[in-house]
Amino acid sequence: MQQRTQRLPYRKAGTYLTLALVSVLVAFPLLLALSYSFMSESEIATFPPPVLPARPTFDNYGRVLATIPIGRYLLNSFVVSSVVVIGQLVTASLAAYAFSFLVFRGRQLLFFLFLSTLMIPWEATIIPNYMTIRSLGWLDTYQGLAVPFLATAFGTFLLRQAFLQIPRELWDAARIDGATTFRFLRDVVIPLSRPALGTVAIYGFLSTYNQYFWPLLVTNQTLMRTTQVGIAQLRFEETLRWGLVMAGVIMVAAPTLALLVLGQRQLIRGLTAGAVKG
């Protein structure tokens, strides 16, 4: 319900106050993590539990760097996520192009085959997939972390929707000009579909960067761990140092939060693609 803003001023102030309070409440766990990351362990142990650091310190961040190879974890996660994003963009563009511009028998059937992968939870196939990666000798490698995710049915579906918006006349004109099928994809379809490609990219990056189960299974060496599995190790240390854990949490969450702020529009388009228009 889009309400009007021409109200009494105090009501408007009340609305803002409510919004501010609720926002802080929803984001509270995150804000608390940020706050704790600047507290000394002795301050965290005081009662009642503190909310804001009395004497903010950066020590925890230094200690994270000394305790776990977090730089390496970030590097691993960025490499794997980038490879997945590029791979998904390529495979999904090609497939979406076939499903939108090319006409061939069996297209419908193949499209349903693509969509059917959405019904298969990754966790239900994780045992054979683990065995595949192991038998390829890909445990503790970037390819073991990335290759299974190089295709995306959701992304293909999203790009197909975008490609279908492109006027058919452009295709006909390009054919008359003698452009090949592939050149039309590269020179016309891709440049016209930047927003949708952005959505697929951000989505792919976030979901890969935030993975936990798969990297936990296929990496054993410390140096091949990704960020999520890496910081989780802090939880299983003998003494839980909360300042340290929260500093790690902030370092790991920072890139995704930055992505949220920068790519919010693309992200929202992706999330609502399935829900709003059936």
Add this chain to the structure above:
Amino acid sequence: MRWTRRDLRSLGVGLVYLAPALFIFVVFVFIPLGRTFYLSLFHTRVTGATSSFAGLDHYIDLLTSETFRSGLTATGLFAVYTVPIGIILGLVLAVLLNQRLRAINVFRTMMASTIAISAAVGALIWLLLFSPSLGLLNYVLSLVGIRGPEWLIQPTIAIIAVSITTIWLTLGTNIIVLLAGLQGIPEEIYEAARLDGARGARMFTRITVPMVSPSLFFLLVVDTIAVLQAFTQIHLLTRGGPVDATRTIVYGIYLDAFQNFQFGFASAESVVLFTLVLVLTIIQFRFVERRVHYQ
């Protein structure tokens, strides 16, 4: 219908474009799904290699297994605690955010921030909040005179703790989806209802809720599937315990396959998981199809 040369040629061109994605799907989705079914019919060695044919033994074991039945219960409770509350909370916040105000985007970003938060990060933060000695949660409860429980130690409470964490993690997505649904409601409908004298709560239950019902239904299915697949928060908060209280189907698969090395049995559990998700997805597709016809 006969295949002409041209049919084959155009199919060939199409397949060239589909090949990269299709290859990944065949190797990492379709064949593994088949292998999951296959493995579920065999006894396996610790390496995962099949040793002897088991027939339906694993499935019979599942049906009679106390652990698996309690796993189904845990999964069901997890869904019941998480999904409805998560959606209702998301709707309330989405309505709050659906106002034409200056700087509303700042609030939207803040409330939707959990979209970007990984389950591992979320679980670690909530682990601190649930902490009996240092946690803020029980301290805040004590301020209003409630003696907070030992969140991760009492079996009946641990699944609630996992659910609270999950509600928070999915809140961002729920808000965004419902906000988009709310923005799709034409202003004229509200105008008409207002002329008919509808206000406040009545407007909400009679207009808003029915109009966003497609989004609500979408989230009901998607959030339930997400709960069925949840692993990280359980691994970091409770490790399936105490006494299997949070050993959901997925966590059972992890324990049986990768801790106990019973790959055949764990594959049978995977088949159950697959079936559940399949049924939910079919329900959703059916529903979406019907809506399209109505429009």
